[in-house]
Amino acid sequence: MKTLMKNSIIAATLVAIFSPSFSTADEPRVGKVTNALTLEECSACHMAFQPGFLPERSWRAIMKTLPDHFGEDASLSAEATQEISDYLAANAMDK
Numbered sequence: 001m002k003t004l005m006k007n008s009i010i011a012a013t014l015v016a017i018f019s020p021s022f023s024t025a026d027e028p029r030v031g032k033v034t035n036a037l038t039l040e041e042c043s044a045c046h047m048a049f050q051p052g053f054l055p056e057r058s059w060r061a062i063m064k065t066l067p068d069h070f071g072e073d074a075s076l077s078a079e080a081t082q083e084i085s086d087y088l089a090a091n092a093m094d095k
Contacts, residue, residue: 030050030053031050031051031052031091032050033048033049033050033051034091035084035087037083037084038083038084038087038088041076041080041084042084045072051087051088051089051091051092051093052091052092052093053093054088054092054093055092055094056089056092056093056095059085059088059089059092060089063081063088066081
């Protein structure tokens, strides 16, 4: 449990650092998570962060390291990983 809390704090800090302005989930400039698989898989352990919080390169890096996702194994099937990666990249901050 301590690891999950620590990782959640790290993730929130990264979002705050890399987003142009840290805002609420309803912030219209960022938009809501609209991909059902992303919402389901990511929110199983933490808030499903909106793709607009990070640039594409950051999402790609995060999705490549799911077996060690902030200290936890968040591995998914190849198909699920591809779908989520594509969704995050297509809706990233720099798109």
